[in-house]
Amino acid sequence: MLVLVKIEISGQTYSVSPENENFQYLRREEQEKIRGDRNCCSIGFKTGRIAHPKMKRALSIFTAGLMVAPVAIAQESAEGLEVAELSRKEDVDFATEILPIFRKNCLACHNAKDADADLNLESPAAIAKGGESGPMVIPGNADKSQLMAHIRQTEKPFMPPRRNKVGADKLTPYQLGLVKLWINQGAKGEVRQVTQKLNWRPVPITMTPIYTTAISPDGQFAACGRGNQIFVYHLPTQRLSARLSDPGLAKGVAHRDLVQSLSFSPDGRTLASGGFRVVKLWSNKAAEPAKVVNLMPGGEQVVALDVALGQARAIVAGDRGAVRAIDLNSMMPVWRDQIQGQAAEQLQLSPDGKRVAALFSDGRVRTWDAATGDRLAREASPLGATSIAWLDAERIVTGHAADGVKIWAANNPGRVTASWGSTAAVSALAVLGEGATVLVGQTDGKVLALNPADGKTIKTIDHGAAITGLRVKQDSNQLVTL
Known part of the structure; x- marks a missing residue:
């Protein structure tokens, strides 16, 4: 390796080697560097200058390898950084590739x-607006664009600077090729302002500091925020009364972040909780005393009632022959009918909730449209009925003390489609499986499961005492005997 050291004093250049007097004015580390190579000679190259404390001169050191490194360095400085040649049909996207x-x-x-x-x-x-030195890009001509010259480092200032405090690196050949292609394609594009969705992370369950508490004005309840949870305690009994949960969050969680504040309303029935930019109101719906509603005017007693699933309407029958429909939201009557001189004994809505049948003390069944109160038929039903049940939306089953079981059409009571005898007086009826099985309760304590297609007994259950009522759970085929 060759080492050249030259010193300039008052404009004059002096060669330095361990054999001349100039060597003594060098620093110790500089002397050691020169001694490392005894082949010192004067070569007509000079690089950066180093100031010396005792002499008004500059020290220039140039190091060359045995290969032709100076030529390579000079060539890189003249041509700049390597640029990859990219070719593609689609445009370079500024937002996703250049930015x-x-x-x-x-x-x-x-x-x-x-x-x-x-x-x-x-x-x-x-x-496109450029800066102090004018436009930075010439759309369609990357080779004449200032931006390309600076980032390729063929013109100063080199970008990014070789020594910077932010860790920026010179661009790779591919990156330079991408910028060049973008400029040659017209330097187009836009940066859309897209709001990124916030991905909330739950507060750790172990993080439960109490930052706030509140006591209701009547002194009955105390609320405290534990992390993102809210606990309400009943002070007289010193027991947990409630743990508030937001249905939109996990079970037992009131806020996404920590609960920062709590306050009860003057009446103590509303609790306000505050977190990060959120206030939530929690209602304390205390149990209200049950309201007594008179469904039958004039002192008539209600003896039967039924409500169809999903309907806000109840059908009631009284001991003086009144049949009424009541709106359960307003508690106002919808329609009313009266069977003079007869007391109602049983009442049942059809499976679809559109019709209602009522058994009266004369042993006859009357039917109505549940919505309007119109009588479905004026014809008389089979006599001597002791119990009723809907087989389906069109047919009714009646039990009789002496005549067993009868099936007939609701809109044509005089037409009996099926009739079977029984071993004892029928006292209760029920239907299972959407009309697949008729359950017959008798005064001898037996319950018969009959096939409505042929009247054959499928199964017999012994209750042990006279049957007074049957109740079924349709979705599980469960039976309760009374």
């Missing part, structure tokens, strides 16, 4: 808030 390069290596110094040389590289529009 990430600038964000990593350029935007620390060239952004809207801190624009060195008045140059902002955050968007194509800002780049």
